[in-house]
Amino acid sequence: xxxxxxxxxxxxxxTWARPAIIEPLKGFDFDRAASAPPTISAIVWTKAQPLQExxxxxxQNLVGIAxxxxxxxxxxxxxxxxxxxxxxxxxxxxxxxxxxIDKAEFFLRVLRGRxxxxxPMRAVLSADxxxxxxxxxxxxxxxxxxxxxKRVEWMFAMPxxxxxxxxxxxxxxxxxxxxxxxxxxxxxxxxxxxx
Amino acid sequence: MAxxxxxxxxxxxxxxxxxxxxxxxxxxxxxFRHEVIFRAIPxxxxxxxxxxxxxxxxxxxxxxxxxxxxxxxxxxxxDFVRCQAVAEANKHAQKARVARIEVAQLKPLExxxxxxxxxxxxxxxxxVPEMKYRKNLSDEQRQKTKDRSQKLAQFAxxxxxxxxxxxxxxxxxxx
Numbered sequence: 001x002x003x004x005x006x007x008x009x010x011x012x013x014x015t016w017a018r019p020a021i022i023e024p025l026k027g028f029d030f031d032r033a034a035s036a037p038p039t040i041s042a043i044v045w046t047k048a049q050p051l052q053e054x055x056x057x058x059x060q061n062l063v064g065i066a067x068x069x070x071x072x073x074x075x076x077x078x079x080x081x082x083x084x085x086x087x088x089x090x091x092x093x094x095x096x097x098x099x100x101i102d103k104a105e106f107f108l109r110v111l112r113g114r115x116x117x118x119x120p121m122r123a124v125l126s127a128d129x130x131x132x133x134x135x136x137x138x139x140x141x142x143x144x145x146x147x148x149x150k151r152v153e154w155m156f157a158m159p160x161x162x163x164x165x166x167x168x169x170x171x172x173x174x175x176x177x178x179x180x181x182x183x184x185x186x187x188x189x190x191x192x193x194x195x
Numbered sequence: 196m197a198x199x200x201x202x203x204x205x206x207x208x209x210x211x212x213x214x215x216x217x218x219x220x221x222x223x224x225x226x227f228r229h230e231v232i233f234r235a236i237p238x239x240x241x242x243x244x245x246x247x248x249x250x251x252x253x254x255x256x257x258x259x260x261x262x263x264x265x266x267x268x269x270x271x272x273x274d275f276v277r278c279q280a281v282a283e284a285n286k287h288a289q290k291a292r293v294a295r296i297e298v299a300q301l302k303p304l305e306x307x308x309x310x311x312x313x314x315x316x317x318x319x320x321x322x323v324p325e326m327k328y329r330k331n332l333s334d335e336q337r338q339k340t341k342d343r344s345q346k347l348a349q350f351a352x353x354x355x356x357x358x359x360x361x362x363x364x365x366x367x368x369x370x
Binding site: 077087089090091092093094121122124125126127128132134136137138139141143145147153155157159162163165167 | 235237239240241242244246247248249250253254255258260261262263285286287288291334337338341342345349
């Protein structure tokens, strides 16, 4: 999470901050996260009090711009991965699985909506063609790996401890679903008349 | 250093290897507890990024690979090959760095390195059989392997990564 992101909220307003893994790198409750997978439905919104210090509109804008830049960089990372061919790492790596990159792009949008101030620090392509997003500092490490088109595996690690895992299921609209017009309501008498 | 075919190649001549029995110290000799093993890290953000704290080497650098890690994860022994040679052997366009792991660091992870001389590879090829690629893993098995990978990545970051002179920071380029 960007330093002081919560502090940038406007003063004297009641705001609702996203808790849970919005702050996976500082004070994140790993035990709780592992027992409750970070699905959208599982997020509990908590009331946060705005802070006065460091909350000027200028700083708020700077934080927002920095985060936005990093989100865009991750999108570009994924776009570049599409052009990789087999042996892209000089180590016999497989070509990227384009289906997984599609899902990764979708999941990145989900993450951006969920944690707008906390973009992944890197998007990585593994030698077997899988894609993952990572956040890390000296104390904590969080990885969200698209392990198959329907699942994301979260890993939370700290030095000297076993990593903890949770699996999130991706429910993405297919192209047909996305472009198909919403079904129109048909009232029963009209339908009967048509028959 | 030449050696008879059955005994494979001999260790580099160093004080360490003299203590360990050079000139009778061959690739087939079991790994010592305080030996160091190398693994090349291609110079891309997918494998290495400086601002990632204790995980500058990504755990994916130690993820078993379907083609490379059939019998076990590949490493090279410092007693037989220089880190420069391991870096140069990687064919990535942006060159490679080299991660170092001490054999003693494998034990807490219930891993063991074994000599696996291969004339087609650099001298001192070794494998960690427990980290070999396996198909159709259960969630539990896959997570155990990922936990080991992230711990190896921590060790590699903590032990220091060799960077060839004038190697630029990793940049993602279109291949």
